[in-house]
Amino acid sequence: QRRGIPEAILADGKSVEQVCSLAATALETTDRALVTRVTDDQLAAIGSRLVDPADSSVTLERRSRTVRLMTGSYDPPSLEATVGIVTAGSVDVPIADEAHVVCSDAGATVDRVDDVGVAALSRTLDQVDRFREADVLIVAAGREGALPTVIAGLVDTPVIGLPVSSGYGFGGDGEAALAGMLQSCTVLSVVNVDAGFVAGGQATLVAQAVDAARGENSPQ
Amino acid sequence: QRRGIPEAILADGKSVEQVCSLAATALETTDRALVTRVTDDQLAAIGSRLVDPADSSVTLERRSRTVRLMTGSYDPPSLEATVGIVTAGSVDVPIADEAHVVCSDAGATVDRVDDVGVAALSRTLDQVDRFREADVLIVAAGREGALPTVIAGLVDTPVIGLPVSSGYGFGGDGEAALAGMLQSCTVLSVVNVDAGFVAGGQATLVAQAVDAARGENSPQ
Amino acid sequence: QRRGIPEAILADGKSVEQVCSLAATALETTDRALVTRVTDDQLAAIGSRLVDPADSSVTLERRSRTVRLMTGSYDPPSLEATVGIVTAGSVDVPIADEAHVVCSDAGATVDRVDDVGVAALSRTLDQVDRFREADVLIVAAGREGALPTVIAGLVDTPVIGLPVSSGYGFGGDGEAALAGMLQSCTVLSVVNVDAGFVAGGQATLVAQAVDAARGENSPQ
Amino acid sequence: QRRGIPEAILADGKSVEQVCSLAATALETTDRALVTRVTDDQLAAIGSRLVDPADSSVTLERRSRTVRLMTGSYDPPSLEATVGIVTAGSVDVPIADEAHVVCSDAGATVDRVDDVGVAALSRTLDQVDRFREADVLIVAAGREGALPTVIAGLVDTPVIGLPVSSGYGFGGDGEAALAGMLQSCTVLSVVNVDAGFVAGGQATLVAQAVDAARGENSPQ
Amino acid sequence: QRRGIPEAILADGKSVEQVCSLAATALETTDRALVTRVTDDQLAAIGSRLVDPADSSVTLERRSRTVRLMTGSYDPPSLEATVGIVTAGSVDVPIADEAHVVCSDAGATVDRVDDVGVAALSRTLDQVDRFREADVLIVAAGREGALPTVIAGLVDTPVIGLPVSSGYGFGGDGEAALAGMLQSCTVLSVVNVDAGFVAGGQATLVAQAVDAARGENSPQ
Amino acid sequence: QRRGIPEAILADGKSVEQVCSLAATALETTDRALVTRVTDDQLAAIGSRLVDPADSSVTLERRSRTVRLMTGSYDPPSLEATVGIVTAGSVDVPIADEAHVVCSDAGATVDRVDDVGVAALSRTLDQVDRFREADVLIVAAGREGALPTVIAGLVDTPVIGLPVSSGYGFGGDGEAALAGMLQSCTVLSVVNVDAGFVAGGQATLVAQAVDAARGENSPQ
Amino acid sequence: QRRGIPEAILADGKSVEQVCSLAATALETTDRALVTRVTDDQLAAIGSRLVDPADSSVTLERRSRTVRLMTGSYDPPSLEATVGIVTAGSVDVPIADEAHVVCSDAGATVDRVDDVGVAALSRTLDQVDRFREADVLIVAAGREGALPTVIAGLVDTPVIGLPVSSGYGFGGDGEAALAGMLQSCTVLSVVNVDAGFVAGGQATLVAQAVDAARGENSPQ
Amino acid sequence: QRRGIPEAILADGKSVEQVCSLAATALETTDRALVTRVTDDQLAAIGSRLVDPADSSVTLERRSRTVRLMTGSYDPPSLEATVGIVTAGSVDVPIADEAHVVCSDAGATVDRVDDVGVAALSRTLDQVDRFREADVLIVAAGREGALPTVIAGLVDTPVIGLPVSSGYGFGGDGEAALAGMLQSCTVLSVVNVDAGFVAGGQATLVAQAVDAARGENSPQ
Ligand SMILES: Nc1ncnc2c1ncn2[C@@H]1O[C@H](COP(=O)(O)O)[C@@H](O)[C@H]1O
Ligand SMILES: Nc1ncnc2c1ncn2[C@@H]1O[C@H](COP(=O)(O)O)[C@@H](O)[C@H]1O
Ligand SMILES: Nc1ncnc2c1ncn2[C@@H]1O[C@H](COP(=O)(O)O)[C@@H](O)[C@H]1O
Ligand SMILES: Nc1ncnc2c1ncn2[C@@H]1O[C@H](COP(=O)(O)O)[C@@H](O)[C@H]1O
Ligand SMILES: [Mg+2]
Ligand SMILES: [Mg+2]
Ligand SMILES: [Mg+2]
Ligand SMILES: [Mg+2]
Ligand SMILES: [Mg+2]
Ligand SMILES: [Mg+2]
Ligand SMILES: [Mg+2]
Ligand SMILES: [Mg+2]
Structure with a gap:
């Protein structure tokens, strides 16, 4: 049986109707739906059309602009693996949140550390032990994007750099990062x-590989 | 004890003297040296100055422009993990070889598949089972660089795309890939x-994470 | 007598008045008008001003943002040639639709295949025979734009790649594709x-060349 | 049976040994070899090693840096279709020659028109009838690359623009063209x-489509 | 006494107040004002505040988004020189109009030829004699911008190329032109x-140089 | 009779044979030849093959890498007009020299001012009167290319900016200028x-326009 | 005790609530707040929520889109050092104002000179003595950005160039400057x-270094 | 009396003759010469032609490719100010050496710290006190260029970032840094x-400003 990464609906550029209909279908067929980059309108429509406040048959979780829906019969996966997600500043949070929801949805434990940018290096250094305990790290940073470089120099965990389009001027659209x-x-x-x-x-694919390795010899 | 990736000497832009001296020091202090991007001159000098053909105290292994030296007392690491390394065409081989030596040197098993470019898709499809058995894949491709995309669509293994500067014209320096x-x-x-x-x-860092996970519950 | 490609009015950046007036003139002088990239306002105005619902003297056909008008006296061309038009994903559809209308308007048979992106390679492979039956193929794809490469490797039909500006980040404006x-x-x-x-x-020019060749020796 | 475009060996970046060996294999297995972008050294080696002046069992044809070899038993294909190849200036000739050999090798008739750049427009206008008689046109131009635009405005033949990296300064590497x-x-x-x-x-693929169409109804 | 080019107010990015006030000052001190790139709001305000419909003491002339105001006491300059201004298509007109007003305002005769793009070459060729009679030519063109190249090959008049940001896709912001x-x-x-x-x-500076030369030996 | 700019042979990328042969033909048919961007080898060959030291039937003039040849029967044109040519630094000289020879060859008076870069502004200011006396100015500058801007602010003469690819780092290939x-x-x-x-x-075309204007009313 | 540059809140992309709350916290904890790039809405909210018109316990100073708040108990720093701030044109003013407030807030004397662009060089030359009296200069310029180059050639004061994204066309987003x-x-x-x-x-950091040096030997 | 930065001769692209002659003139007129970016040939020629080993009237000092010559009568300037110069790796050394010689030549004390790149952060942290003691810092770094960012976050000294063109691939020519x-x-x-x-x-200009400030109140 293939694992793979969770299916998601990219709301960007789709109409409210399209997004609701795609999410409804996902819920019906898989008891679960993941929607990224929703607008306020799309979010409101999903809430009012797909979730019935009177009964808890469908639950909705939200992080920034990413939304996850589950029916009561959904049996979520679970991975014995931890993904560390680190952000340099507050503008990186919504982008890191997209990654966060994907990893959680796949069943990984997410260890989240926000606001440890290079300008205040001691905050980064204070967290090195947490970074080392993760099986894989996502490090999100805008502007000059130095945080993944600094962290990767301090740990043996594989680091996935996630550049963010904060900033202005030359390279400010994320290209410098x-x-x-x-x-x-x-x-x-x-x-x-x-x-x-x-x-x-x-990060989910790496976590799945680690989880599978953990499972191989584990006493049943 | 930290694992990390193997130390290497980047010969590019260094003199023959510098490269030999750095390699000699590495051999003396760690019983091992890894030199990447050697020129013919640097290679010849390493061979004649550091390796004594009369006795086998120092052995030299070479793949494309990457060279690995070991003394008899070197105790190489070993990982219970496989890195698949795939190339699209023959121009990608020397670049993939750099990755190959790093992974081998760290003790990973390397499963190498060459020449399965997108233009001859059936050769790629024939190898999907091998790709799935690796714990992590490196896929090297130049020109339009479509091979990692195609392979990542067929497997659950994490894929690391390695763009190569073959090609000419617009984007031919590897930017298109x-x-x-x-x-x-x-x-x-x-x-x-x-x-x-x-x-x-x-890939080595991922392989080490998988190896560590395999080791956790393994019966002693 | 020259064939050439159909005349079209590019509505982009023109006022509602300009577009209606140009379309009216085209209808009067050639019994036909083709307008690309209309806005909702332009479309509504064309509909209400140029088409009389009471009688069917002018008919309007629409695909995405492209509109084709014909009077009852229009004698449309017909080509004995097939253009295959393929899209990788739903965001590519409106751009492919522009091509679609141009080819149809010139009298070519259009064989349309949507949503066969590289991420789900089997859907592409399933359609190879259809691709082979076309005289010329247009393949529209955004993001990394690998689909034309993959299809051109499977068929002998000439392929015209049509990059689409879906995507975000580095190269997301269609430059990567x-x-x-x-x-x-x-x-x-x-x-x-x-x-x-x-x-x-x-594609129309190629279809016309093929149609002409088919006509040369055809028994009258 | 698939037609496709002729197999070729890209000599660029290969050693003299590699090129000769690949060409020899091609000759043995298919009675024919096409080598593009040969250096003087590669060319000399091909000549001396693969062609025996004493007997004419292997013939060698050369155009700029492209070389075609055939044994006496080679049965070349033939297409009932004409490819027009046009160059703007003398620097475009070697690049156009690559295209020329590919089309000839596939059996197309090539109608070649050199040195009709936009700076001397009357030379272009004088050739319009020849351009119209081709089934498909390749138009090679460097610097500002205006020639394909000008020619495509004068004919109904499909035009394939071939930008050339002549020129200097901003856009001089062929990007302006x-x-x-x-x-x-x-x-x-x-x-x-x-x-x-x-x-x-x-152009060969279009010529093959036209040739096939011509063949469909042709009296046997 | 220095001639120089006419002073102008660039309305782009200025408030309605700023533009009106700058224009009022110019009128008061020089009996004349030139405002480029006005918005509809700025234009309306200029009209209602600076021009009194009841008396003709201030006259207003407009071309696209450029506006010229003169009091009755303004003594406009006059040059014995002609500037030819040529556009390839209708999207180039507003940009060419900016140039037009500047030249007129400086007293040059402007010979304007619109819509002679390369796609319909015969319209260009028909006008060559008019182009030759100008002392200097401005040729505005968007998309691939080939028109100045074509015209400069047909005349001895100095040509100033004016690229326009019409178009879309790669180079569509005027960079291709x-x-x-x-x-x-x-x-x-x-x-x-x-x-x-x-x-x-x-073009005005060239026209002034030609006008001065004409004036040197002219019989008084 | 058309004037136009002088014909020249661009030696860049041509063989010694080609350059000599083109120059010989030009000399024979027009009593004159202009060759730009010659290498040392090309220059030596031109000198030894086309110029006979024993008799002065062919004279050779050289400026940087541009060479001009004339037979005794050549009747050079003469323009009553001055082109000012200004360079910012010594690296701009060879590029300015190309322009210099073209203008001289067309018969214009060239007023040359070297080494008046922006870093030493007083040297520029000292020459303003000379700049004003020219009919048209060419200003060559590399690095940040500010000199044409500064000079154009001080004079009414039309200025043609000539950016030079001196410099290094970001924009150092002439793009900053x-x-x-x-x-x-x-x-x-x-x-x-x-x-x-x-x-x-x-500059020659402008000088010809000024010269023609001067000639119109000149007493015969 | 560290000096450093003043803390600031970048309002860009933050909500009205976020900006007010961050400013309130800064006021409470440090008796001072600096907010850059405020929108009109953010500015109005700051004014009405944080400043009580009835008593002067909190004062608000504004320059362009930068706002500085201080309580009565704030003891502002003072530096014995002068920062010269120079702008080329009126579009550069808001950007220079950001720098201005930062330097003032740190206690430096700011000597401000506006509108001395290169096109009117005499205005620049008139101010050279003022430029020389500053300890450090910030020179803001858009378009071709030549002003810092010109000024740095006239003075021994260190110059910090501040490119501004005024302008349009190629390089108009500040990249040319x-x-x-x-x-x-x-x-x-x-x-x-x-x-x-x-x-x-x-500039503040340089002014602090100069101020410290001035303080070292000053008689107490 | 103006201070300014030391005059230097940029040897890059000049002939051996030119460099020697410019250096000789500088020595004669100012008793001192500074030559940057010399080749081996230029260096050898300077040594043999300008320095007489038999007497010490001219001394030569060299750092990487920068050379400084002084006669016995040269009275070098002296500044009471320290410039810290920091490099991330060994490839940054020659570029930092250019800065080093300029500062030394102007009389500043240079405190040099090599090889403290971000990959080994503890080496950087160990040197923070030295960085704080400098009056101004130059931090040279290639590849991602993160070192100046890290250091500027730790000190109040003004930092001048010096990007170096080490590295390869996207941004490897120094643009990423x-x-x-x-x-x-x-x-x-x-x-x-x-x-x-x-x-x-x-850095010299800042050091001079600090030196002047130190001198103002110093007891005579
Ligand atoms: N081929 C390579 N590409 C990129 N980095 C390399 C390469 N080979 C070695 N390195 C890295 O560069 C460091 C060596 O730099 P160096 O001290 O200059 O020899 C090693 O520790 C590696 O991290
Ligand atoms: N969507 C389109 N993209 C590019 N060119 C178009 C498009 N639609 C129409 N055109 C071309 O633009 C011309 C119309 O230009 P216009 O005269 O401005 O309407 C037509 O003759 C077509 O050649
Ligand atoms: N240095 C140069 N830069 C650009 N164009 C040149 C140069 N020298 C000559 N040309 C042009 O190139 C043409 C000669 O091209 P060719 O026939 O290849 O020698 C001349 O007629 C000129 O228009
Ligand atoms: N206009 C600005 N441009 C760049 N950086 C700024 C600006 N204003 C404030 N900052 C910096 O951004 C930090 C504030 O970020 P934040 O915590 O998002 O408000 C401050 O500490 C400053 O270092
Ligand atoms: Mg690490
Ligand atoms: Mg996959
Ligand atoms: Mg194919
Ligand atoms: Mg055509
Ligand atoms: Mg011309
Ligand atoms: Mg001027
Ligand atoms: Mg200075
Ligand atoms: Mg700091």
Whole structure:
């Protein structure tokens, strides 16, 4: 049986109708739906059309602009593996949240550390032990994007750099952060600018590999 | 005890003297040296100065432009984990070889599949089972760089895309491949153009995480 | 007598008045009008001003944002040639529709196949026979734009790659798809990002050449 | 039986040994070999090692840096279709020659018109009738690359624009020509900068489609 | 006494108040004002505040988004020189109009030829004699920007290329046209994308030089 | 009779044989030849093959890498007009020299001012009167390319900016200078990076227009 | 005790609530708050919620879109050092104002000189003595960004170039100005496009170093 | 009396003759010469032609490719100020050396710290006190260029970022480092890629300002 990363609906550029209908179908066929990058209107429509406040047959969880729906009969997966998700500043939070929901939805434990940017290095250094305990790390950073480089120099955990399009001026659309992570003098791999979903998907695949390895010899 | 990725000497832009001296020091202090991107001159000098053909106290292994030296007393690491390394065409081989040596040197099993480019799709499809057996995959491709996208759509193994600067014209310096992998409609992470060392390092970190997980519950 | 590609009015950046007036003139002088990239306002005005619901003297056909008007006296051309039009995902549909209308309007048979992106390769492989039956193929794809490369490797039909500006981050404005198609390791030619009109025009010219060849020796 | 475009060996970046060995294998197995972008050394070696001047069992034809070898037993294909190949200036000739050999090798008739650049427009206008008689046109141009645009405005033949990396300064590496052809205000499709092989391959596929159509109803 | 190019107020990014106040001051101190890139609001305010319909003491002339105001006491300059201004398509008109007003305002005769794009070459060829009679030519073109190249090959008049940001996709913001004009295989000079004011200013300086030369030996 | 700019042979990328043969033909048919961008080898060959030291039937003049040949029977043109040519630094000299030879060859008076870069502003200010006396100015500058902007602010003469590819780092290939001249806050037109030939050609066309104007009313 | 640059709240992309709450906290804990890039709404809310018109316990100062709040108990720092801030044109003022407030807030004397662009060089030359009296200069300029280069050639004061994203066409987003300042033929350092805050911060750090040096030997 | 930064001769692209002659003139007129970016040949020629080993009237000092010559009568300047110069890795050394010689030559004390890259953060943290003691810091770094950002977050000293063109792949020509420093989330200013001379010059100007401030109140 294939594991793979969770199916998701990218709401960006779709109408309210399309998003609701795709989510309804997902719920009906799989007891679960994941919708990323919803607008306020899409979110409101999903809430009012798909969730019945009177009974708890469908539950809705939200993180920034990502929404997860489950029916009562949904049997969520569970992984014996931890994904660390780290952000440099508050503007990186919504993008990191996309990754967060993907990993949680796949059953990984997520250890979240926010606001440890390079400008205040001691906050980063204070968290090194937590970073080391994760099986894989996603590090989101905008502007010059130096945080993944710094963290990857301190730990042996694989680091996935997630560049964010905060900032302005030359390279401010995330290209400075992307280029910096690609040129990193420490070892890490990278996803595209603002691609929280991809970072979460890739971390999930690593977590699944680790979970499978843990399971191989585990006493039943 | 930290694992980390193997130390290496980047010969690019260093003199013959510098490279030999750095390699000699590494051998003396760690019984081992890894040198990437050697020129013919650097290679010859390493061979004649550091390896004594009369006795086998120092052995030299070479793959493309990457060289690995070991003394008899070196106790190489061993990982219970497999890295699959795939190339699209023959121009991708030397870059993939950099990754290959890094992973081997760290003790991972490397399963190498060459020449399965998208233009001859059936060769790729024939190898899907091998791809699925690896714990992590490095897929090297130049030109439009579509191979990692295609493979990541067929397997649950995490894929690290390695863009190669083959090609000419617009995007021919590896930027088309890099951009394509970053935009991939399947989930994968990416390293910089020609960064075989980084791809090998990142795959090694994933392999170490898997190996550690395998070791946790293994009967002693 | 010259054939050429159908005349069209590019509504983009024109006022409602300009578009209606140009379309009215085209209808009067040629019994036909083709308008691409209409806004909702332009579309409504065309409908209410140029089409009389009471009598069917002018008919209106619409696909996405492209509109075709014909009077009862219009004698449409007909080509003995098939253009295959393929899209990778739903965001590519409106751009492919521009090409679709141009080819239909010129009298070609259009064989349309939607939603066969590289991430689900089996759907592509299932359609190979249909692709082979076309005289020329237009393949529209955004993000990394790998679909034309994959299809061109499977068929002998000439493929025109049509890159689409879906996606975000580095190369997300269609440049990754464009660069990938230009670097394709299989043979294909390319039009500009989102240039559905040009792809349709070029396919029409090939279809006309094939139709003319078919006609040369056909028994009268 | 599939037709496809002729197999070719890209000599660029290969050693003299590799090129000769690949060509020898091609000759043995298919009685024919096509080698593009040969250096002087590679060319000399091919000549001396694969062609025996004493007997004419292997013949060698050369155009610029492209070489075609055939044994006496080779039965070349033949297409009832004409590819027009046009160059703007003398620097475009070697790139156009790559396309030329590919089309000839596939059996198409090639009608070649050199040195009709936009700076001397009357030379272009004088050739319009020849351009119209071709089934498909390749138009190679460097610098601002306006020639395909001008020709496509004068004929109904499908035009494949082939940008060439002549020129210097901003856009002088062929990007100005490429961008200009992609933005062309007349309908045409494009291949990458200096991609003579791809232009020839795409023209061959169109010529094969036309040839097949001609053949369908032809009296046996 | 210095001549120079006419002073103008760039309305872009200024408030209605600022624009009216700057124009009022210019009128008061020089009996004349030139305002470029006005919005509808700015235009309305200029009209109602600075022009009294009851008496004709201030007259207002408008071309696209450029506005010229003169009091009754203004003594306009006059040049014995002609500037030809040519556009390729209707989208180029507003940008060319900026240049037009600057030249007129400086007293040059403007010979305006619209809609002679490369796609319909015969319309261009029909006007060659008019182009030759001008002392200097401004040629505005968007998309691939080939028109200045074509015209400069047909005349000895100095040509100033004016690239326009019409178009979409790669190079569609005017960069394809700019790069094409810079790479032109005929001799011309260029101004920035959409810089109608600069093109008009430079043509004015040439017209002034010609006018001065005409005046040197003219019998008094 | 058309004037136009002088014909020239661009030696760049041509063989010694080609250059000599083209120059010989030009000499025979027009009593004159102009060769730009010659290498040392090409220059030596031109000297030894086309110029006979024993008799002065062919004279050779050289400026940087541009060479001009004339037979005794050549009747050079003469223009009553002055082109000012200004360089910012010594690295700009060879590019400015290309322009210089083109203008001289067309018969214009050239007033040359070297080494008046912006870093030593007083040297520029000292020459303003000379700049004002020219009918048209070419201003060559590399690095940030500010000199044409500064000079155009001080004079009413039309200025043609000539960006030069001196410098290193970001924009060091002439793009910073080109972009700066295109964005100039004073009025000027521009040619491509290192396009001395084009700058000279455009200045020649302006000089011819001025010369013609001077001639119109001149007493015979 | 560390000095450092003043803390600031970047309002860009934050909600009205977030900005007011961050400013309130800053006021409470440090008796002072600095908010950059406020919108009209954010500004109004700050005024009405944090400032009580009835008593003067909190004062508000504003420059362009930057706002500074202080309670009565705030003891502002004071530096014995002068920062000169120079703008080329009126569009540069709001960006320079960001720098201005940062320097004032840190206690530096600010000597402000507006509207001395390169197009009117005499206005620049008139101010050279003032420029020389500053301890450090910030020079803000858009378009071609030549002003810092010109000023740095006239004074020994360190110059910090501040490129501004005024302008349109190629390089009009501030990249021409940035590249020009980086390529400057006089010595200066640079901050990112529109980074008034960073320019002010860096000038503050230099002013603090000068102030400290002045204080070392000053008689107490 | 103006101070300014030291005059230097940029040997890059000059002949051996030119460099020697310029250096000889500098020595004669100012008793001192500074030559940057010398080749081996230029260096040898300077040594043999300008320095007489028999007597010590001219002394030569060299750092990487920068050379400083002084006669016995040269009275070097002296500044009471310290410039800290920091490099991330060994490839940054030659570029930092250019800055080093400029600062030394102007009389500043240089405190040099090599090889404290971000990959080994503890080496950086160990040196923070030294960084704090400098009056101004130059921090040279290639690849992702994160070091200046990290250091500027730890000290109040003004930091000048010096990006270096080490690295390969996307952004490997120093653009990743440049963009990262421009986007830095800590305050710093930047010079162009590899512009060691400019960094040294700017640091010198700050050191001179500090030195002058120290001198103002110093007891005579
Ligand atoms: N081929 C390579 N590409 C990128 N980084 C490399 C490569 N080879 C070695 N390295 C890294 O560069 C460091 C060596 O740098 P160096 O001290 O200059 O020899 C090693 O520790 C690796 O982290
Ligand atoms: N969607 C489109 N994309 C590109 N070109 C188009 C498009 N629609 C129409 N055109 C072309 O633009 C011309 C119409 O331009 P206009 O005269 O401005 O309406 C037509 O003749 C077509 O050649
Ligand atoms: N240095 C140059 N830069 C640009 N164009 C040149 C240059 N020298 C000559 N040309 C142009 O190139 C043409 C010669 O091309 P060719 O026939 O290849 O020698 C001349 O007629 C000129 O228009
Ligand atoms: N206009 C600005 N441009 C760049 N950085 C700024 C600006 N204003 C404030 N900052 C910086 O951004 C930080 C505030 O970020 P935040 O916590 O998101 O408010 C401050 O500490 C400053 O270092
Ligand atoms: Mg690490
Ligand atoms: Mg997968
Ligand atoms: Mg095919
Ligand atoms: Mg046509
Ligand atoms: Mg001409
Ligand atoms: Mg002027
Ligand atoms: Mg200075
Ligand atoms: Mg700091």
